[in-house]
Amino acid sequence: MENQEAEITLKSPRKPFPGWLYGILFVVFDAIGVGVLEWGVTATSRVKLSSPTIGWGFVTKMWTDLNFVAVLNLLICGIVYLILLMICNRFWVATPIYLAIAIIIAVIEHFKIVIRYEAVLPSDLSFLKSDTGNLMSFMPAGAHWVILGAAAGFLVLLGLCLYLNRIDGRHGRMFRSSDRRTGLVNASARILLVILPAGFLGAYAMQAGTVGSWANNFNLAMGDQVSMWDSVYDAQRNGPIVSFLRQLNPKVMEKPADYSEATMKKVAERYSKDADTINAKRSANLNDSTVVYILSESFSDPSRVPGLKVNKDSMPNIRKIKEHTTSGYMLSSGYGGGTANLEYMGLTGMSMANFDSSLSSPYQQLVPGQHWTPTINQLWGAPKNSIGVHPYESSMYSRATNYKKFGFSHFYTLTGPDIISHQDKLGTSPYVSDASAYESTLEELRKTKGSQFIQLITMQNHMPYHDWYPNNEFTAESTTGTPLGKNEKESIQTYQKGAAITDKETEKFLNQLDKIDKPITVVFYGDHLPGIYSTASEDENNSLALHLTDYFIWSNKASSSQGNKVENSEYTSPELLHAQAAEHMNAKVSPFIAFLTEMHGKISAMEPPVVNKIQGWQRIPEGQSLYLNASGKPMVESDFDKETQQLVDDYKLIQYDITAGSNYLKDLGFMDLPKR
Structure with missing residues (x-):
């Protein structure tokens, strides 16, 4: 049992x-x-x-x-x-x-x-x-x-x-x-x-x-x-x-109510006619010259910061350069950050002001999934004519992937696959100097006698700033009655020295370009102010001042446009630099650049709402976009005349078609320069 x-x-x-x-x-x-x-x-x-x-x-x-x-x-x-x-x-x-x-x-x-x-x-x-x-x-x-x-x-x-x-x-x-x-x-x-x-x-x-x-x-x-x-x-x-x-389904833009193939054909026709009118008065071809875009990390004028007194000018050379060529102030959507957004606008002519507030980083949320990504460098033809230089990690903002998509044959960085040749640093700074960045760029310019498009993004003046430079003669103090904090003062004074070094090296770089026997035009701009002015940023009345950087468009001696200074250049924003560079060079334009030219004639600068705080990544601030007239005064959208409103509406249609729509403009020659 x-x-x-x-x-x-x-x-x-x-x-x-x-x-x-x-x-x-x-x-x-x-x-x-x-x-x-x-x-x-x-x-x-x-x-x-x-x-x-x-x-x-x-x-x-x-x-x-x-x-x-x-x-x-x-x-x-x-x-x-x-x-x-x-x-x-x-x-x-x-x-x-x-x-x-x-x-x-x-x-x-x-x-x-x-x-x-x-x-x-x-x-x-x-x-x-x-x-x-x-x-x-x-x-x-x-x-x-x-x-x-x-x-x-x-x-x-x-x-x-x-x-x-x-x-x-x-x-x-x-x-x-x-x-x-x-x-x-x-x-x-x-x-x-x-x-x-x-x-x-x-x-x-x-x-x-x-x-x-x-x-x-x-x-x-x-x-x-x-x-x-x-x-x-x-x-x-x-x-x-x-x-x-x-990032699977970012909201890019609201679809304009009248968006359709027929509407986009009308838009293309409208600005094709404007391009014909502009081109009848111009003699040069844009891509016969080499164009160098220089995004100078955090470069701006400390002496213009409200409530700040500095002992010495940090940018005497660039100030002098600006006096004799197309130049002014650039309205930046960033403060202390947002470099890639300014870079994106400068390359594409698209405006962050048109995007939905959820799209805080086009390089990460938009570009990787785009079927059509027209950028200014593509006007120079084959990828071999487009070179990117950035003395930092190629992975930041997915640049390595995006630059390939933009049609750049090489993107030289610290981490490759194309390794930048010059990597010297100054003092105890962790960042590659502007002198090295410029030398790497000069090497690319000297490799060919043909025309090129070169994009340089510098790193020397990137945050944070910790007393990097020996024998720093720059000082700063507050005029508001409240003394600068120890960290704020150290950061500002270190930044001043770095900006002064950029100023000298930029002049040297332009002098070197004058010795090259081919026409070269430089578009130089600071992407945003450094986020170190905590005293000034407490006052919202300082918002506009803390979002204006310096820019200039300069041509070398071999260029017929050296010394040109076009009208209405006092203010701009990065998406409008296409048009200003073409005007400075007296160059013929595509219908898209003709549109940007018309836009800049009515609105000198435009950006999404700006605030005095370090770049945030959750959203673009809400509210009316910031528009500036030729005098740098804010414009109210409700006061726009019929022509200005038409341009603003057309901009949204154009940008929607390229970034989120059906790409009707792709086959309409909207981005094409006139045939010779």
Whole structure:
């Protein structure tokens, strides 16, 4: 009898796992998946793990900062896990599938970061469709070890799942039915538990990038801290899933009510006629000259900051240059940051004032997914004629990817793939000097006798500023009655010295261009003021002054436009520099540049609402865009005359068509210079 009881016990089915245990295991495996994804964006030597918000800090900041972005990632991944679970109806089948997906994504993230220092972006999905056959070429050195390690990790997790399935008398079956009626109820429940979470996830993904939406507000409440300047840091800080979904469906612009193919044909015809009128009075061809755009990091005049007294002029040479050529003040949308936005406007002629407030970084949210990206350098023809130079990391703002898309053949940076040749620094500054940046640019200019377009973005005067330069003779003090703080004073005085060095090196650079026997025109502008004037920025009445930088357009001795100083040049904004450069050079224009010329004639400068605070990445400020007339006075949109309003409306149509619409203008010659 005892032997019979023992035999029955051995043959009896194993106990099924209780529901609460499945709940615990679901959370555990969900967390493993999130952890694997976070590993994918942190496990590389190129990633800087100095921030407490990444690595283990991704989790611990729940307690240290009450930041629950890790929980947000758990919720999103948990929804995907739940959908798989309902489809499979087997816990021990859905779990390894979920973990395999997480591991594959993590490995792809790891490889892309190693190769490009860039996280996976929504635009990469189109790459998978169009260029899947070349995926193997993106494998970094040692990729097989990562793949083997990932495979080994998956096998361990798979083995754990198989073991748990074996000891689980239920074998992970979520819904069991003993009759047809119960089966129908269970099937209906499973379908609902697929449709509802999938619907929620789809709605969330479509709204996560739209400021003010429920999904965006939920992200913020959970601790999402948008870091658009660096896609890897953004993925580390907020989780790769949150970072990815936030950029999946950015709201670019409101569709103009009258947008259609017929409307865009009328717009193209209107400015084609304007181009013909302008071109009848001009003799030069824009692309017969070499044009160099210089975005001088944070360059501006400290003596114009309200409430600040300086002991010495930081820009005597540039001030003199400005007196004898086209020059003035540039209205900047940034303060202390936002370089890539000013750069984007300068290259494309598109205005941040026209975009939705949710589109805070076109380089990250817009350009990677665009089908058509017309930029001024493309007027010089083949990519070999377009060169980019930037003495910093190529991955910042996804520049390496975007510049290739813009049609630049080379983009020389510190991190490559094209390495900049000159990398000297000054004092204890961590940034490459302007002298080195200019020397690298001169090398590119001397390589060919033909005309080129060169874009230089400098780094010497980038924040922060910490007493970098020895024997600094510059001093500053407040005239408001409130003394400058110690840190503010040190930053301003260090910045003054750096600006003075830029001033001298810029003059030297132009003198070198005068020795080159080919026509060269330089478009020089400071992108924004440094965010160091905390005393001045407290007063909103100083807003306009803190958003005006210096610019000039200059031509060398070999150019017929040397010494030209066009009318209405006192104020501008980066998107209008196309038109001013062409006018300065007496060059013929495309219908688009003709439009910008007309716009600048009515509105000298335009930017989205500006505020006295460091560049934010959550949204562009709301309110009326800032428009300046030829005297630098703000204009009210309700007071626009009919012609000005027509231009503003047409600008929105043009920009919508290029960035978010059907690209009707692409085949209408709107961007083309006149045939010779």
